[in-house]
Amino acid sequence: MTATMRTQPPPAAARTRGTTARDVWIVFQRQGRLVLRRPALILFGMLQPVLYLALFSPLLEGLGGPTGEGSWRWFVPGLLVMLALFASGFAGFGLLPELASGAHERLLVSPVSRVALLLGRVLADAAMMFTQMLLILALVVAFGLRIPPLGAVVGLALLVVLGVGLSTLSYLVALAVRQTYVFAPIVQGALMPLMLLSGVLLPMDLAPGWLYALSRLNPVSYVVDAERALFAGEWGPAVGVGWAVALGLAVVALAVGGRAVRGSAR
Amino acid sequence: MIHTRELTRTFRVGKRTVEAVRGVDIDVGEGEFVALLGPNGAGKSTTLRMLTTLLEPTSGTASVAGHDVRAEPTEVRRRIGFVGQGHGAGDDQRVRDELHTQGLLYGLDRRTARSRTGELLDLLELDEAADRVVTALSGGQRRRLDIAMGLIHRPGLLFLDEPSTGLDPQSRANLWEHVARLRGEFGTTVVVTTHYLEEADGAAERVLVIDHGRVIADGSADELKSRVSGDLVVFTTEDGAAADLGAKVAEALPSAGTAEVVAEPGRDPRVRIRVEHGDAALPGLLRSLDGAGVAPLSVAVSRPTLDDVFLTLTGRSLREGER
Numbered sequence: 001m002t003a004t005m006r007t008q009p010p011p012a013a014a015r016t017r018g019t020t021a022r023d024v025w026i027v028f029q030r031q032g033r034l035v036l037r038r039p040a041l042i043l044f045g046m047l048q049p050v051l052y053l054a055l056f057s058p059l060l061e062g063l064g065g066p067t068g069e070g071s072w073r074w075f076v077p078g079l080l081v082m083l084a085l086f087a088s089g090f091a092g093f094g095l096l097p098e099l100a101s102g103a104h105e106r107l108l109v110s111p112v113s114r115v116a117l118l119l120g121r122v123l124a125d126a127a128m129m130f131t132q133m134l135l136i137l138a139l140v141v142a143f144g145l146r147i148p149p150l151g152a153v154v155g156l157a158l159l160v161v162l163g164v165g166l167s168t169l170s171y172l173v174a175l176a177v178r179q180t181y182v183f184a185p186i187v188q189g190a191l192m193p194l195m196l197l198s199g200v201l202l203p204m205d206l207a208p209g210w211l212y213a214l215s216r217l218n219p220v221s222y223v224v225d226a227e228r229a230l231f232a233g234e235w236g237p238a239v240g241v242g243w244a245v246a247l248g249l250a251v252v253a254l255a256v257g258g259r260a261v262r263g264s265a266r
Numbered sequence: 267m268i269h270t271r272e273l274t275r276t277f278r279v280g281k282r283t284v285e286a287v288r289g290v291d292i293d294v295g296e297g298e299f300v301a302l303l304g305p306n307g308a309g310k311s312t313t314l315r316m317l318t319t320l321l322e323p324t325s326g327t328a329s330v331a332g333h334d335v336r337a338e339p340t341e342v343r344r345r346i347g348f349v350g351q352g353h354g355a356g357d358d359q360r361v362r363d364e365l366h367t368q369g370l371l372y373g374l375d376r377r378t379a380r381s382r383t384g385e386l387l388d389l390l391e392l393d394e395a396a397d398r399v400v401t402a403l404s405g406g407q408r409r410r411l412d413i414a415m416g417l418i419h420r421p422g423l424l425f426l427d428e429p430s431t432g433l434d435p436q437s438r439a440n441l442w443e444h445v446a447r448l449r450g451e452f453g454t455t456v457v458v459t460t461h462y463l464e465e466a467d468g469a470a471e472r473v474l475v476i477d478h479g480r481v482i483a484d485g486s487a488d489e490l491k492s493r494v495s496g497d498l499v500v501f502t503t504e505d506g507a508a509a510d511l512g513a514k515v516a517e518a519l520p521s522a523g524t525a526e527v528v529a530e531p532g533r534d535p536r537v538r539i540r541v542e543h544g545d546a547a548l549p550g551l552l553r554s555l556d557g558a559g560v561a562p563l564s565v566a567v568s569r570p571t572l573d574d575v576f577l578t579l580t581g582r583s584l585r586e587g588e589r
Contacts, residue, residue, distance in 0.1 A: 033360075034358050097357050101354075105320065105354070109348040111340050
């Protein structure tokens with residue numbers, strides 16, 4: 001009897017679909033309020049990239065060649081990827097206390113769209129990350145770096161897509177492990193190789209063959225390549241490849257994530 | 267409001283399959299106030315989680331507020347309020363914001379959500395805390411906020427899962443006062459799980475006793491208690507010989523059960539016996555004891571408790587798990 005009932009669409013299906021966007025917006029606002037009340041959080045998240053900019057990038061000048069001469073032009077795009085990597089990678093941290101306290105459960109009992117519970121959070125994270133990137137770009141432009149405007153816009157959009165994919169994965173990990181002491185080492189353990197093998201700090205051309213091969217297996221490398229091309233005003237195939245990788249990651253992550261939220265009651 | 271048939275839920279723990287709920291049939295009508303009473307691990311919460319769409323039943327059916335929990339979970343969710351065992355509000359959120367958001371999630375427009383938020387802050391005496399962050403609230407305030415969030419959409423059916431755990435007696439009394447007021451005002455159907463006997467006894471109109479995943483008794487607290495034959499009469503005597511004699515005298519009373527003599531070192535020997543209408547039987551008992559030359563030191567009559575009911579049904583005490 002249940003089987004036959006399932007095959008028929010529930011009468012409220014249309015209404016439910018129509019409200020998904022509204023639900024995303026409500027969840028987005030709920031998360032956004034936390035940041036708006038403590039804007040210093042935005043600056044804290046920028047600390048790591050700004051330190052790299054001030055204390056690491058001068059070392060690159062000693063390298064000479066294209067990396068050394070325009071060190072910021074080469075380094076800043078990768079730095080933004082690093083920001084995206086860490087800001088989104090740890091996004092799931094915000095869900096852990098709600099999983100433990102019962103707040104997530106309370107939201108699951110409400111008629112809110114399951115996908116919106118995930119997407120609203122992910123988009124709020126992306127908005128915060130986007131703000132941080134704008135501030136960093138404003139900083140480097142103020143210090144004299146010239147960036148092609150269109151390249152910067154497409155580059156930032158690409159990073160938002162990457163961020164959506166990565167923070168969705170981070171929420172998936174949070175939903176799966178539920179405990180901070182498990183979550184933190186898993187995320188840290190995943191992010192470090194992703195960063196080191198993406199060539200954001202030093203060009204992977206310097207790497208021995210096996211290391212270079214490993215870096216080509218890292219999806220983040222392709223986004224780094226695309227960002228460097230966009231910030232140099234080069235619209236080569238690297239841009240398309242970077243977008244394809246980031247979009248693919250985001251779509252797969254969201255599809256899996258939507259299912260995970262649906263079954264996340266315990 | 268609630269109809270379940272053969273509702274079952276099993277969990278896999280390692281290689282073992284644990285049957286948490288085994289074929290439960292529950293029918294709750296509109297406006298009823300029902301308590302699910304049972305020891306920890308009896309299956310109360312698992313049942314509640316299936317009824318609130320948090321858990322899929324392994325088998326069986328459940329219709330809640332007119333909709334099947336599996337086929338139309340969203341329709342069920344729209345119509346029910348839920349106060350879980352944990353805290354529903356986000357730690358860093360402000361009280362007013364969380365209530366307002368909760369209203370929007372249930373489809374209220376902004377104006378309605380705002381006015382309901384104001385009403386509930388008032389009703390649950392959270393006015394002063396409205397602009398505070400949730401972590402700054404006292405335990406009682408947090409619990410009241412949980413309840414307010416469960417009520418924002420004026421559900422016809424409210425589920426409360428162990429709502430008074432961790433509350434001091436004062437807050438606990440307040441909680442039930444709020445629930446009673448709510449029922450008076452809106453005729454809300456209330457289903458509550460509890461392992462506090464007094465709550466099931468005092469507040470609820472109907473008690474479902476659950477043990478090992480099954481409903482083993484269903485009725486009003488008074489009906490259930492009447493299944494325990496008689497009130498408990500306890501009297502103490504000076505020595506064991508007097509107690510033994512007193513026990514024989516007591517057993518001769520009409521409608522008396524078997525007397526039990528309890529002798530504990532350092533305490534006066536006690537005679538326990540179940541007698542119907544213990545208060546009325548007491549004068550006769552005293553006269554008989556006097557006639558036999560037994561002078562009781564103290565006499566007490568107590569009505570059966572729900573714990574006695576549970577003991578009669580299962581041979582175990584509800585309180586055993588707590589010690």
